[in-house]
Amino acid sequence: MVVVALLSLMLIAVDHRFHKGHLFRSWLETAVHPIQQAVDLPRVFVLWLAEGVSSRESLQEENANLRSHNLLLQHKLQKQDAIESENSRLRKLLNASFVYGATHQDDRVRLAEIVAIDLDTFSQEVILNKGSQQDVYIGQPLMDANGVMGQITRTTPDSSTALLLSSPHHAIPVQNRRNGLRSVAIGTGHPNQLKLRFVPTESDLIEGDTFITSGLGGRFPYGYPVGTVQRIDTKSEQRFAEVTLNAVATLERSREVLLVWPATQQQAETTE
Numbered sequence: 216m217v218v219v220a221l222l223s224l225m226l227i228a229v230d231h232r233f234h235k236g237h238l239f240r241s242w243l244e245t246a247v248h249p250i251q252q253a254v255d256l257p258r259v260f261v262l263w264l265a266e267g268v269s270s271r272e273s274l275q276e277e278n279a280n281l282r283s284h285n286l287l288l289q290h291k292l293q294k295q296d297a298i299e300s301e302n303s304r305l306r307k308l309l310n311a312s313f314v315y316g317a318t319h320q321d322d323r324v325r326l327a328e329i330v331a332i333d334l335d336t337f338s339q340e341v342i343l344n345k346g347s348q349q350d351v352y353i354g355q356p357l358m359d360a361n362g363v364m365g366q367i368t369r370t371t372p373d374s375s376t377a378l379l380l381s382s383p384h385h386a387i388p389v390q391n392r393r394n395g396l397r398s399v400a401i402g403t404g405h406p407n408q409l410k411l412r413f414v415p416t417e418s419d420l421i422e423g424d425t426f427i428t429s430g431l432g433g434r435f436p437y438g439y440p441v442g443t444v445q446r447i448d449t450k451s452e453q454r455f456a457e458v459t460l461n462a463v464a465t466l467e468r469s470r471e472v473l474l475v476w477p478a479t480q481q482q483a484e485t486t487e
Contacts, residue, residue, distance in 0.1 A: 323476040324358070325349070330374070334467060336404035339382035341365075343472065346373045351474060354434050358473040362440030362463035363387065363428060367474075379466050380441070381406055389426040389441050394419050397429055400441055400460060406467040409442050411458035416449040418456065426460060436477040 331342040345351050347370045355367040357377045365385060369376040378385050382402040389411075390397045396418055398411045414420065424444045430437030442460030449456045 324473045325476075327472050327474050329470050329472060334406065337383060339365075339379040339385070339402060339404065339466075340368075341377050341379065341472075343367075343375045343377060343474075344373070345474060346371045346375050348372045350476070351375045356435050356439070356475040356477065358439065358475055359464045359469040359471075361465065362442075363435065364464040364466060364469065364472060366434065377472075380409060380462050380464065381466050386412075387435060387441060388429045388431040390429040391420065392425045392427050396420065397431070398426070398458075400426060407462045407465070408445075409460040409462055411460060412455075414456045414458050416453060416456045420444065420447055420456070420458065422447060425463075436475070 325345070327343040327345040329341045330344050333340045343351075343357075351367055351370050353367055353370060357364045357366055363380060365377045365379040365382070367375050368378045380387065380400070380402055381404065383404050385402045387400050388397070389400045396414070398414050400409045400411055402408075403410055411426070422444050426441050426443070428435040428437055428439045428441060440463045442462045444458060445461045446459040447456055448458075
């Protein structure tokens with residue numbers, strides 16, 4: 216750089232004295248240009264490196280923001296899926312309430328929500344967010360969108376407890392919708408599985424038959440679906456067949472349920 220400066224001073228002096236230094240200046244600038252580039256190269260490299268680091272940090276920050284945004288969107292999508300599933304269940308229940316109302320025109324139904332469960336083999340109970348303040352009573356039938364779930368066994372002003380069909384302590388009078396064969400369905404302790412009692416081995420019974428509430432006993436109105444025949448075991452030395460039913464209600468998955476006030480119960484309350 217010192218040499219370049221001296222040459223420049225000499226060029227200025229010559230040009231001032233002889234006014235013919237422009238050719239020499241052009242030649243000198245051409246000769247010195249590579250040297251200037253070489254001298255300036257470290258500064259350019261440092262600027263390029265700083266810009267690269269800055270761009271990398273900017274990209275990393277942008278990627279982090281995008282990941283955070285994507286996580287939030289996935290969270291919202293999960294909630295959206297849950298809301299859509301809940302809406303689907305509620306639509307099924309709404310349709311079921313219309314079906315039940317059309318089949319049993321005098322029966323009244325009301326939506327309730329399961330707030331706690333106890334699916335122990337010997338209990339099989341759920342707790343609802345409706346109680347005696349909403350006219351819930353002991354023995355009241357409980358349904359979901361597909362059929363009978365169980366019945367109310369205890370009430371408080373704001374909640375109630377229902378025993379599910381699958382409980383070994385639960386029994387319900389039923390009859391075959393195809394041929395009218397009557398029996399009693401009892402729980403086995405296994406989710407969604409029932410057994411029929413007192414079915415003679417020679418009975419007209421086939422897999423896939425649907426059993427509905429018979430109306431006997433006065434607790435469950437006639438005609439509500441209970442279960443379908445899954446398996447029939449008959450032995451010649453036994454008088455009764457072992458018949459297994461699949462409950463039509465989704466006992467271990469339902470969240471929203473229907474409480475039913477049969478017409479007979481409403482009439483009894485009116486009489487009282």
